[in-house]
Amino acid sequence: MKEHIEELLSQSLHYLLRDGIIPPGQPPAIQLERTKSSEHGEFASNVAMVLAKQAGMPPRELAAAIIDRMPKSHQVAKMEIAGPGFINFFLQHITLTSVINEVLRKGDQFGGPLHRSGESITLEYVSANPTGPLHVGHGRGAAYGASLGNILHLAGYRVQREYYVNDNGRQMDILALSVWLRYLELCGEEVGFPENGYRGEYIYDIAHLVRGEYGDKWRFGSVEVADGLPPGPGAGGDGEIYIDALIARARELLAATGFAVFFKAALNSILGDIKEDLADFGVVYDLWFSEKALEDSGAVQRAIDRLRANGHLYVKDGATWFRASALGDEKDRVVIRENGRTTYFASDVAYFLSKLERGFQRAIYVLGADHHGYVARLRAAAQGFGEDPDRLEILLMQFAILYRNGEKAQMSTRSGQFVTLRELREEVGNDAARFFYIMRSHDQHLDFDLDLAKSRSNENPVYYIQYAHARICSVLRNLAQMDTRHNQAIGEAAMNLLTEEHELQLMRSLSRFPECIDSAARLRSPHLLAHYLHALATDLHAYYNAHQFLVDEENLRNARLNLILAARIVLGSGLKLLGVSAPEEM
RNA sequence: GCCCCGGUAGCUCAGUGGAUAGAGCAUCCGCCUCCUAAGCGGAAGGCCGCAGGUUCGAUUCCUGCCCGGGGCGCCA
Known part of the structure; x- marks a missing residue:
């Protein structure tokens, strides 16, 4: 309907141009909008006001000229000039x-x-690291991404929904280590647990599973585990160095096979839980994209090679850097560390490239607002590949704050005491959770009123x-x-x-x-x-x-x-x- | 220090260049012999943070400032 009237307007403007009433040049985009009140008809256009200056005549007079040249339509009942020069369109009853x-x-x-349009889009959302259950912050991205995907699909876009599984890297090593340490605890060993390990209860559950299957096979004495380690933060040492040393010790004692047992148990258990949680929430995906698989396929290396071929890499202090600062980022980024391992950033960049190589015209990322640093560096990478950075679109989700009894029901991931998405769903129900999450604009902080969401009123x-x-x-x-x-x-x-x-x-x-x-x-x-x-x-x-x-x-x-x-x-x-x-x- | 988001009714928020700035909740007054009152009708409530600029026209776009919230400072 709207298009029909736009077409009528466009015709009329064409005639005005022909008759020399408006000067040649490019006509403005036709602005036709719904009226706020039905006394102004169904649609209103402001073209007469926009063109009045160029035409050198008062808006209302120009509006009359526009109406005069409007092709007859059996859908339009009447047109009126109103206010400062609006053209209001009233529709036939049968059209309505x-x-x-x-x-x-x-x-x-x-x-x-x-x-x-038929534009093909890959839409990525949630992509939480499989290091623990989803919490209420992820829930907002999930509800938003899933709904947006549905809407884009209906609106005629070709949409693929993707979840990037971060099943590689140091955080996963820390996770595997955490499970092993809890396992040792269950075996009766008294080993200290690092502060920066994963402390949630679910780690015990996974450790139980491993012990159920392997018994004490991966048990080592606490002395053997702790022997010769650098001082932990309790003894004035650095927590990060300490935990890396623990990981190295775990790999040494367990060997590749043993470490993989804990690694896979953790990944399968947590990722399985995430998938189930999302499915129960009505949040679906077409593709679960593994970072590990990406690296194994050589895609990371290929992405780095491409940046190198385009002259955007240099070596400094033994590390390989991407000259992002030349492409709008605030500083350069490491892609290959001194130790030869590629960085998370390198994987992220390779994943983006994979999206383009798989034929998508546009890649939309739904990320938490805390990831806003990603925007500049990923755009820089897109340019580094010689691609149009506008094919990359990052939507930042602002935070959701839960309120109960008018007070913040705060969560803290650090202590392992956080509100999980599952808990929220159980408390307020899927319907209310989905609706409340998307009720506000994504770039707006969300006050999630638990009492209101629960109220059956x-x-x-x-x-x-x-x-x-x-x-x-x-x-x-x-x-x-x-x-x-x-x-x-x-x-x-x-x-x-x-x-x-x-x-x-x-x-x-x-x-x-x-x-x-x-x-x-x-x-x-x-x-x-x-x-x-x-x-x-x-x-x-x-x-x-x-x-x-x-x-x-x-x-x-x-x-x-x-x-x-x-x-x-x-x-x-x-x-x-x-x-x-x-x-x-x- | 830098970056992101916001400031609109008492509260939570819509409204990305138009006419008299909207909705929910809260407050007040009405409506069930009638398809579900988890509903409807009405009232009241506003220097759209401040100051400039662009425009025929600014809550909307630009600049500066003020006030909140969050992030970053070679770790993703």
Whole structure:
């Protein structure tokens, strides 16, 4: 509908140009927007005001000239010049009602592509290190990424959802070490546990599993383990050096095979837990991308070679550096350490390259706000590869703060005492969690009110929307109790009977859905959909209260049923996009 | 020191160049013999942080300042 009017405007401007009323040059992009109030019609354009200066005539006069040259359309009822020079478009009633048939015909495909872009996108979200269970911070990225993926898909993009599994590197070594130390503890050895190890309870669980399978096979005496180690932080030493020495000791005593046992037990257990957690949360992926596999495939080396070939690398102090500072980053970055190992950054860069090589036009990253340092260095890497850095898009999620009884329910990862995503889901339910997480713009701090999310009352926006859906289902159940059935064809033929203001309002809202999807996709803003659904539910509730749907008159009844059925479809598919259930009764 | 995000109703937030700045909660007043009152209708509530600039027009864009929140200082 919107495109149709844009086309009319564009035609008219073309004629104005031909008639010499506006000077040649490039015409401005046509701005057509929804009106805020129906007294201004459905759509309004500001072109007359924008072009008034160039045309050398007052905006209202130019508006008249534009309307004068507008091709006739059977969809537009009338046009008006209003205010300082707006052109308001009023639609024919039949144009308004046509959205109902369209929704009924398309079902959950309604809302689909406004513009056929077909851009292929790889969307990465969560990608938490498999060193522990997901916490509530990851939950926001999960809900956001999953919803955005759904919306992009409906909006006509080709989307692949990816999780980058950091199954390589020092943090994983520390994890494996932590499991082994807990295992020794279970065997009865008294070994100290480093402060910077992973201290969560789940480490014991994994240690139990290993012991169940191998018994005391990997047991070593505490003296043997601690012999000759540098001083720990308790003895005035450096914690990092100490834990690295412990890892080296573990590798030495366990040998590659033994170390791998603990490493794999930890990885499988934790990654399995993460996958299950996300799946239960309705968060899905097309690809779990292993960093280890990336390195084993030689992709990291290839990425480094490419940067070298493009002249962006140099060697200093035995390490190989990427000259990121020349490409907009604040400083240069190490890609190969002095010890010959490649850095996390090198892997990240290789992973980005892999996304491009796999044919994606754009790579979207959903990261926590604490990763904002990544933006400049990854963009630098993109340029280092000779690629357009705009193909890389990093969306930073601001933090979510939980509130309980009006006070911060704070979490601290350090102590191992944190609120996990699973705990949150169990407390407030998946529906409320998904909705509350995406209710706010991603670049906005989120105050997550646990009490509100849990409340089964009108204060809870999730129930408000779900209730609208359930009410429609309830009407249909009542209809089933009656002698009559819904007849869609009769309803379609009687669309002219839907003249109540509440009905017009509901139709207007339904026809906005594709525009909402389009904006939410382009602006990467699922929260727009949440707000839209709330507004749609408001229209439905108001209509419900003002009018009876199951009236005796057959034509009107079926027309109204068509309308609320269309509303049910949009409410249902909108909720589904957000990962929220659409119950039939509440 | 540098970087990111924000400042809009009492509270939590929408609103990325337009007309009278919106919603939820909280407050006040009404509405169930009627398809679910988890609902609806109404009232009240605002120097859109401050100061400049761009524009026919600025809450929106630019600059500076003030006030919050977070991050970084060769570790990802």
